[in-house]
Amino acid sequence: xxxxGLAVVLSASVAMSACVQTRQIxxxxxxxxxxxxxxxxxxxxxxxxxxTTGGLPEPRADWTEQARANIITAMRAQQAERGGNLQVLERxxxxxxxxxxxxxxxxxxxxxxxxxxxLHKYLGAGLPTKRKQGLDWTLGEEAVSLGRKTGYQxxxxxxxxxxxxxxxxxxxxxxxxxxxxVGFCAPNIGGGGQFAYxxxxxxxxxxxxxxxxxxxxxQIAGIKFGDMRTxxxxxxxxxxxxxxxKPGRAIRDAQRAQQRQH
Amino acid sequence: xxxxxxxxxxxxxxxxGAVAGASLATGAAQARIRPAxxxxxxxxxFRPTDRDEIGLWQQMDRVEEEIAGSTLLIKDPALNLYLxxxxxxxxxxxxxxxxIYLARxxxxxxxxxxxxxxxxxxxxxxxxxxxxQLAGVIAHESGHFLRRHMIRSWRDLxxxxxxxxxxxxxxxxxxxxxxxxxxDIAQLAQLGTxxxxxxxxxQMEAEADAMGARLLAEQNYPAVxxxxxxxQLIGEQNASARYRRKRRDRGxxxxxxxxxxxxxxxxxxxxxxxxxxxxxxxxxxxxxxLRAIGEIRPTLLDDQVRLxxxxxxxxxxxxxxxxxxxxxxxxxxxxxWRLRNRAGDDARAAQGYAxxxxxxDAPAEAWRWHGLSLVKAGRQAEGRAALAxxxxxxxxxxxxxFIRQMVSGS
Numbered sequence: 001x002x003x004x005g006l007a008v009v010l011s012a013s014v015a016m017s018a019c020v021q022t023r024q025i026x027x028x029x030x031x032x033x034x035x036x037x038x039x040x041x042x043x044x045x046x047x048x049x050x051x052t053t054g055g056l057p058e059p060r061a062d063w064t065e066q067a068r069a070n071i072i073t074a075m076r077a078q079q080a081e082r083g084g085n086l087q088v089l090e091r092x093x094x095x096x097x098x099x100x101x102x103x104x105x106x107x108x109x110x111x112x113x114x115x116x117x118x119l120h121k122y123l124g125a126g127l128p129t130k131r132k133q134g135l136d137w138t139l140g141e142e143a144v145s146l147g148r149k150t151g152y153q154x155x156x157x158x159x160x161x162x163x164x165x166x167x168x169x170x171x172x173x174x175x176x177x178x179x180x181x182v183g184f185c186a187p188n189i190g191g192g193g194q195f196a197y198x199x200x201x202x203x204x205x206x207x208x209x210x211x212x213x214x215x216x217x218x219q220i221a222g223i224k225f226g227d228m229r230t231x232x233x234x235x236x237x238x239x240x241x242x243x244x245x246k247p248g249r250a251i252r253d254a255q256r257a258q259q260r261q262h
Numbered sequence: 263x264x265x266x267x268x269x270x271x272x273x274x275x276x277x278x279g280a281v282a283g284a285s286l287a288t289g290a291a292q293a294r295i296r297p298a299x300x301x302x303x304x305x306x307x308f309r310p311t312d313r314d315e316i317g318l319w320q321q322m323d324r325v326e327e328e329i330a331g332s333t334l335l336i337k338d339p340a341l342n343l344y345l346x347x348x349x350x351x352x353x354x355x356x357x358x359x360x361x362i363y364l365a366r367x368x369x370x371x372x373x374x375x376x377x378x379x380x381x382x383x384x385x386x387x388x389x390x391x392x393x394x395q396l397a398g399v400i401a402h403e404s405g406h407f408l409r410r411h412m413i414r415s416w417r418d419l420x421x422x423x424x425x426x427x428x429x430x431x432x433x434x435x436x437x438x439x440x441x442x443x444x445x446d447i448a449q450l451a452q453l454g455t456x457x458x459x460x461x462x463x464x465q466m467e468a469e470a471d472a473m474g475a476r477l478l479a480e481q482n483y484p485a486v487x488x489x490x491x492x493x494q495l496i497g498e499q500n501a502s503a504r505y506r507r508k509r510r511d512r513g514x515x516x517x518x519x520x521x522x523x524x525x526x527x528x529x530x531x532x533x534x535x536x537x538x539x540x541x542x543x544x545x546x547x548x549x550x551x552l553r554a555i556g557e558i559r560p561t562l563l564d565d566q567v568r569l570x571x572x573x574x575x576x577x578x579x580x581x582x583x584x585x586x587x588x589x590x591x592x593x594x595x596x597x598x599w600r601l602r603n604r605a606g607d608d609a610r611a612a613q614g615y616a617x618x619x620x621x622x623d624a625p626a627e628a629w630r631w632h633g634l635s636l637v638k639a640g641r642q643a644e645g646r647a648a649l650a651x652x653x654x655x656x657x658x659x660x661x662x663x664f665i666r667q668m669v670s671g672s
Contacts, residue, residue, distance in 0.1 A: 047321070054423025058416075059317035104331045168424065175431050184438025186431060 020225050022240060024212035025121050028134040030248035033154055039079060039086040040152040042107060044071055047161040051191040053168030063229050070234030071160060078238055097149050106142055110157050113137050114199060117211055134248055137208040139201055147203025155203055160196035162228040165221045173221035192224050193217020198241050214241045294529040295468045297476035297537050302354050302408040315413045322377035329363055329381060336364045336384060344554040352401040352477045354408050368565035370495060374403035376412035387555050388562035391585060393547030398478050398488035405473030411466040418462050426455045463519045471526055475533040484544040485534035492527035498577045505573025560625060563594040572602040589621030593628040626655035
């Protein structure tokens with residue numbers, strides 16, 4: 001449930017508007033994994049809701065399963081393109097030699113660390129002593145020992161949710177826009193959209209090296225910017241969230257300096 | 263679920279209109295629900311078939327996984343088996359399907375989740391005087407599941423928020439066309455909708471109480487113990503408030519999610535009388551209960567005493583002692599006084615430790631504090647003897663080296 005809390009906090013941080021937004025933060029020395037790397041994707045936390053006429057998100061089991069399967073397929077395709085080997089966990093007890101409790105502990109620890117990242121990097125409560133230091137969080141020994149035991153270099157934590165506006169709400173939206181012609185205007189009742197975040201942990205150092213938040217949505221119910229229930233929509237979401245990993249600031253500065261020299 | 267209630271209010275900022283009827287249905291007092299009317303709505307091996315309920319259960323599976331692996335749980339296998347058997351007894355048709363988890367939280371509470379697993383707080387085990395009282399709480403929680411309360415309140419919320427959204431939008435458009443401002447009515451309707459939601463919630467609680475009384479009596483427990491539980495809780499809250507020179511929140515509130523404790527207690531007394539068959543023998547199972555929780559009772563008392571709520575702690579200990587004082591209760595009574603630390607409390611506590619050590623089942627710590635109090639009072643020889651007894655009982659205590667030094671008198 002703490003996981004849910006993190007999602008709520010983060011979704012509040014990204015301003016609601018009719019568009020697709022991502023905001024990524026990286027460790028100063030971060031270079032996106034390239035070539036022959038081994039990535040462990042922790043069990044993706046996916047939810048697809050149907051938004052009722054009254055605006056309540058109602059979880060849909062079938063859509064959730066569909067979206068989860070699509071996202072996993074899309075991630076496999078994407079990472080294979082980059083040359084990475086990845087395993088996506090479906091259960092906590094899937095890693096040989098690592099107990100389900102250890103995996104659960106790591107997930108909970110990440111949830112707490114993620115909350116802290118959300119607070120200090122996305123909600124504006126910046127720490128004065130950590131200014132311009134990029135992402136400076138770690139999961140510590142526990143993550144390192146997981147890496148040692150399993151041989152993976154990176155772990156990725158993923159949360160994704162999609163809110164699909166129901167027919168009733170779209171009808172209500174149409175009425176709201178129609179009302180504009182008689183002087184009662186409710187053109188943006190909203191309710192739909194996606195929200196996702198991903199967090200990359202370097203299992204050799206235990207540090208969280210890269211973090212990204214994605215929000216899509218419009219204030220007009222019925223207009224959407226992607227749908228995780230379809231393979232294409234899930235691939236689009238994965239591409240938006242994980243596609244353009246930027247290197248850390250120090251690396252970028254160095255690259256820029258190098259370019260100037262040439 | 264009430265986190266979601268807030269959504270309703272946010273939506274209302276966007277629209278202006280009203281569902282007038284909703285506000286009128288709330289004011290009237292609720293009548294007691296008769297246990298005889300409470301038939302289980304599900305049978306054994308229930309699985310959801312409706313789309314909304316399937317979605318809810320899928321989410322709850324994740325929640326249960328988190329709870330089942332929580333570090334807050336008390337893992338004691340014997341105690342967990344005892345609780346499992348208890349819910350297996352008073353769980354009605356779903357008895358074999360429900361799961362029960364015991365969390366170490368020193369508070370009076372138990373929660374039933376939509377997919378049929380319950381979480382019992384350890385503070386509940388401290389407060390219950392016998393098996394019937396605990397079974398009553400568990401039966402109440404089972405009642406929520408058997409009467410399908412979670413999905414019913416979700417549907418109620420969904421239906422009312424739909425009606426409110428459509429109604430306010432339609433009225434707003436109509437008002438706009440006619441040139442009338444309808445915002446005030448919308449505000450009123452929103453309040454009305456919220457109140458009916460809370461009222462619906464209270465009704466579910468009353469249903470669960472009635473269902474619980476029935477399940478309890480069917481298993482030969484005295485159903486009146488459910489009412490006694492509430493009486494104890496009211497007493498505890500009064501004592502806690504009195505110590506803080508405050509007044510207890512009595513829970514009579516249109517926005518309350520549960521009926522007021524007094525109402526519940528009174529209704530439960532009547533319901534208990536209804537389900538009790540004259541001439542039948544009912545067993546409150548006190549001995550069984552004390553055997554089951556015996557291992558963790560010191561922990562339960564310790565957690566409570568450390569809450570810094572001396573009014574409640576003292577009331578609880580005295581209530582438990584109505585079934586007979588023992589060394590453990592006497593020791594923790596003295597602990598309440600020592601930690602409270604008002605004028606004269608040190609003397610009171612010293613006396614309490616002295617009394618505790620008179621019982622054969624006094625915990626080792628009673629001897630420790632008894633000894634220390636004696637030493638403090640200048641009665642060195644007696645104090646050392648008591649401390650020596652403490653070391654005998656607990657030779658590996660963390661403070662044993664210090665105490666040993668005191669005893670040797672160097």
